[in-house]
Amino acid sequence: MPNHPVAPVGTPRVLVLADELPPGLAEVERVAEVLCMPEARLAEELPVAEVLLVWEFGTEALPAAWPADGGPRWVHTASAGVDKLMFPALNDSDAIVTNSRGVFEQPIAEYVAGQVIALAKDFFGTYDLQRDRVWRHRPTHRVAGSHAVVVGGGPIGRATVRTLRALGIRAQLVGRTRREDDPEVGLVHGFDALDGLLPEADWVVNAAPLTPQTQDLFDAKVFARMKRGAHLINVGRGPSVVEEDLSAALESGQLGGAALDVFRTEPLPADSPLWQAPNLLVSPHMCADTIGWLDDLAEVFADNFARWRDGRPMRNVVDKQLGYVPVDTVTSPAAVGGNR
Incomplete structure (x- = not known):
């Protein structure tokens, strides 16, 4: 894998797995095609997407929808834990996985x-x-x-x-x-x-x-x-x-x-x-959710999107074998977007 990501050619397509487009993505929308995608349409759109933002991080739809060929080069989850996100096809793919470390x-x-x-x-x-x-x-x-x-x-x-x-x-x-x-x-x-x-x-x-x-x-x-x-x-x-x-x-x-x-x-x-x-x-899984947290989550993704688009090292890259971001990892030159 190259030391720096290969910047996407043209206008990248970003799928957002959510019922409604989250706030705070205006900067991303200026330079990318951003599509809000419900679970029911995920399988038909994933093969032609370069980036997947899993905003509904409790979803269980991703394994069945993941394409056999093609698919996102980068998957980002609006959560700290990735145990519900990871599955064998994603683990075995070249896709980079990042999380929302820093918010919670x-x-x-x-x-x-x-x-x-x-x-x-x-x-x-x-x-x-x-x-x-x-x-x-x-x-x-x-x-x-x-x-x-x-x-x-x-x-x-x-x-x-x-x-x-x-x-x-x-x-x-x-x-x-x-x-x-x-x-x-x-x-x-x-x-x-x-x-x-x-x-x-x-x-x-x-x-x-x-x-x-x-x-x-x-x-x-x-x-x-x-x-x-x-x-x-x-x-x-x-x-x-x-x-x-x-x-x-x-x-x-x-x-x-x-x-x-x-x-x-x-x-x-x-x-x-x-x-x-x-x-x-x-308490109902709320200990990390403070007023303004959705804006904070969007900001983490937008910052990483700018890094990915510019070919710079990315933040919060998950070690897919360990199942979390190593503690001494802030950005990783090896954990980057790039051509499949």
Whole structure:
């Protein structure tokens, strides 16, 4: 693959997988043919498209619509995780895949910090008592001086560690491999260190992408290794948590509480036991979505489109074998658009 992308010849065709064209693409529309494409028409248009913007990132239509020949040279998703996007034909193709890294990190870190404070200070119990007009004084936990283990060495995990440390929490980061002197967070523990870290953690935060290593990671065995009364916060992927085991750990008191923003099935079914699990906060996959986030997502794509069109290195290039953007990758000369 060349060190720099080959700029497209003529007017490139950009398909946007969405029911309505998102805001913020005016600069792209000036130099490209931009077509808003519902799922039903995706298969007929993909073979002649150079770029695909997956705005509806929860779609399951792409594998069946992917052409046997031709197709986009570049696929961009308006999400951080790519586990729902990737499939064998895309993995095996020459198409570059990029994500929307840079939009979600700090909002998710703020969500985690908010949940830590809310759980430590029993805000939810206070609200329940207020509704019942009950005045009940009780002590709560200190946040400063507590211990957190954040699983996921990418930008979201790193932003979470920095934010928790600002609260006086001793936050440790677990990544795929060990790093002794990481410039952002210092020591990054390897994944094999997780079992040894769990018994000391008051807060365990999952911020990892979904990979074979993290599928079903948080199960009864892991919950049993955690300190009794510790808390789990999941902002990574739903299938990383065995939900039945989580419910049992909350019921038994092994876990003191949990906050989940992602689930195996979304929306969470009305008959899921999680709705009634004690000391569990359910939020509808919204921890990263702040006011103005759609404009931010469009800006990331527009910037990368300008890079692709000019033949410059692109941002947020996904390693299709790993299933995420390597943490030390901002732009990659090898990960570029180009002729198939």
